[in-house]
Amino acid sequence: MSDSILVIGGGIAGINCAMNAAKYGTRVYLIDDTPSIGGMMARLDKTFPTNDCSICIEAPQMYEVDNHENIEIITNTEVRKVKKINGTFKVKLMQKAKYVDEEKCTGCGACVEVCPVSVPDPLDGKVGGMRKLVSMAFPQAVPNVVTVDPSCRFGDMRKGGACIGDCAVDCSQCRECPIALCVKACEKEGKKAITLWQSNKKLDLEVKSIVVATGIKNAPPVGDLLGYDKFENVITNTEFERLMNAGGPTSGEIVRPSDKKHAKKIAWIQCAGRGLADGKGTPYCSKICCMVSAKQTIITKEHDASVDATIFYNDLKAYGKGFWEFYRKAKENDVRYVRGRPYEVFEDSRTHNLTLRYEDLDSGDLQTHEVELLVLATGIMANDRNKRLAKALKLKLDDLGYFKEKDPLLSPLETDVDGIYLCGGATGPIDIAESVAQATAASMKAVCVRP
């Protein structure tokens, strides 16, 4: 009989769930399918309505779970199969190779420095973030080790200069790589932590309960939403968040993709893509985007008070404590709020400025507005990975792809399977504070399961 619990997802919900359970005295496995815990919050610049620096308040919690004797963190790992036998969940995990020996790597970055090949960071999208083939997820990553891009294997990046010299042996067979620059650099530091021959690893766990904390994803702009595919200077609000972030691709300079010049005139479009046919856009209000945009305008104004910031919106969602005051603060900072939903975007091919056409709902007039940078608040959606996980856990998803609760009114956070609980973005659109509250409640349920 196991007295441990499994928390799936290492974002702010998973971290809080694990932390509470561990303090209670329960042993916790905290898994994440990316190389570091931290989740969405680790990529944000600030949090509303206090404008706390996001990583600054999250990192201490990340280190706390990392240091807690009752918690084992397993990253880059997916759930493959779960079977419940006599009240115990037998869980089969697959740990994707990082091609790095986690025990030996100290995150010194010597390998990153020598790696000559940079590839676009998919998480930074259009704002141009690049990362090396061997890289750390972000500076505060936990565990603080690098990951090698799988495309490096079998000398596949040799053309780019990642390996010097020839090699006839298959990476998976070799135990000493004479040609990869990262391997050499690591050896020079005396660590031998990079292991290109590493293979995926199967892990088996036994736990008494499981908490699903897989989080949400940012809704991608679908089709050519408001010129997103066609025009360089149309970006999503997540990409804008990366622009603002001192740790982001532009070191916090709010510059537009086309010419890297500081954007002086910026517009935000709320509910971008909402209600599009075929379930392509978010069919609902995502709850947080109004405050995200208020935050982004306030921070933009703090960077440069002369920036002209306009928010096009429909229904203002200022639902939480201090949120309305936060919206007022944006207005006091001369952020212009216009009721209306732009329906067309044109680009001036010479200046790469964008012109929006919209109906001003207050006046009923058709208007145009020209900006240098356009930000789309596309909302948040259920995580793509939910489907596969639901199958493994034998749980149901709702029409929107979120995990279904047994009875959200009488047994919140419980699922059709006894001993499996939900929290955070797995249940629907949600903000950080609500995720933390739910995670704490889910941890209560999970530790109380009697094996």
Place this chain on the structure above:
Amino acid sequence: MSDEDIRIGVFVCDCGTNIAGVVDVPAVVAFARGLEHVVLADEGRWSCSVDYLSKMQDLIRENEINRVVVASCTPRTHEPLFKRTTKEAGVNPYLLEFVSIREQVSWVHMKEPEIATEKAKDLVKMGVAKAALLEEGQEIRLPVKTDCLIIGGGMAGMNAALSVADQGFNAYIVEKEPELGGVLNQICFISHDNHKSPAARVIKARADQVRSHPRIKIFTDTQVDKVDGYIGSYTVTLKTNGDESEQNLDISTIIVATGMQEIEPADQFEYGNDPRIITQLQLDNKLKFKQLGDVKNVVMVSCVNSKNETRGCCNIGCHTSVKNAVAIKQLCPDADVHILYRDMSLIKEEGTAQQLAKRLGVKFLRFPDDRYPEVRKQNGDLKVKIYDLLVGKEFELLSDLVVLSTAFKGNNSVEQVKGLLKVSTNPDGFFQESHVKLGPLEFATDGISLAGCAKAPMTFRESSEEGIGAAMKASIPMQKGYIETEGIVADIDLTDCSQCGLCSKRCPYSAIKVDAEENPDVIKALCKGCGLCAADCPNECIGIVHYSDDQVFAQVEAALEKAPAEKIIAYVCHWCALGGVDMAGVSRLQYPSNARLIRVMCSARVSMKMMQRPFELGAAGVLVAGCEFPTCHYIEGNYAAEKRLKRAQKKLAKAGFDPEKLWNVWCSAADGPKFANTMRTMIQDLGL
């Protein structure tokens, strides 16, 4: 420990380029190496990263360092991390001094790298001077038993009680009304997604569970009258209505779940002048008791007393009005139902409810933020005038039922409970959690957690979840059997004590008792370390661990060693004022660099002597910064500080100093600009 034994290690952080991009960190490190007692100074790119922390521990051990100075971001977020690191390296964590050179230097003097570097050196020098005088401290471990008091028997409270009791702990629910259920008792039915249930049935199901649980004891018609003690050993006195006798309980942890109430409109929308004008809760009540009658024209007005200068969004009004509009349409299909709104604030499935309402014929009309509908009575008819934003026209709706979606405030017991537990509230009359993002279910005070509508208006489901979450917070120490409290506490040296009793009288936590021989005695577990007693003691015989007079004066002297006439000594409280300073930093507000900040836990710690000493050393000015009124993390330390400031000005004048050079600012943790502006004005007025 003799002087020669003091071995200080200084760790200066680059924070990537956050610090190193402005401050010449290698120069600061080199400067630190030259300071007395410093045996090692090191630069770290990311001091908080796991690899640097272990390097730091290695360096501490290798160099036999016994005092640690970390110069990096802000103690508000990172002190616990470095304390743990220090402790794991074998150094008592109270021998760590945290110096803030990001929020107080690199982020706020970005355009003056040389000046910023000099200021960083000064701050490090002050940190080292204090570190040399630091003394070991110790966490105080307190046993915690398994009795949990839950104030409020609504949904959050009942869920909390069940979660607590299911673990075998004892739960005591105190409900001031005769029935369990709270505000839900006034509601007809609740819904979420496709789930819908009469509220009465939900209450009954939970109340039955609660009543039949062997570990839950319920006190209805009862109020908490007195709370004495602290986590692990509270004595709680209950008073039941119509019963003269009192009841005492021994309690270990407390959950506050006191709920909320509607704010009835006053002289607005003709409310109170006609029984056909009611609030949304009153409508729910009518629906519940099937007293709606035959209505033909229902008009609902949203955002009554919400989203204005003083209050935010009520959070639940839109969803409630849609839900009730549907209910009316189902009862009276021929009735015209209008919802007049500013913003339809509905999320996820709530949008589906709105579509259903529209299908049933409910009409949604939007009015401008600054042009609310008007209700008037004419020849016995009710008329609602609205400017429809979409059509751009004003017209009147005839109505036989006007429903106002009002704002909410914390239940009327909030003030009383706040006083008993010494916890914070916000201006809206709700309890204030410890951190809006990461501490949603607890107060700053150990052992007291918070759930449901006592914190902010929320849905039934959110309340239920919070009840369970708050139970977890309360259960952790009950399960462990103890808590550890921080060792920053008052310590009385009786040698010079004149037994005046002032300390005992002034302590906001009743933590200083006078014994049979009239000697004061600190109950350390109760002491919060604000330092009010120490600052007021006429014989200067009270010390505060980590904030002793000697340590503070060492910082002052180090700061003023060079060019004192250009410098300001700023005493800043750890909570809101330092929060404001940090906010100014995070917001990159640029302000003059003359101030040298000295952190104290509360502005009440700053004694008259601390206000005067910098002037004796030639300082240009002194600033005392504390929390904005009425907030104070030590109940009313800032009020005490304000009074003392007035007295200090008189004293300064007598001693021949210009009292105008003693400044104060009371600023919130969100108010970076206020702190930055204070700095600018001070510089101007002091002619620097």
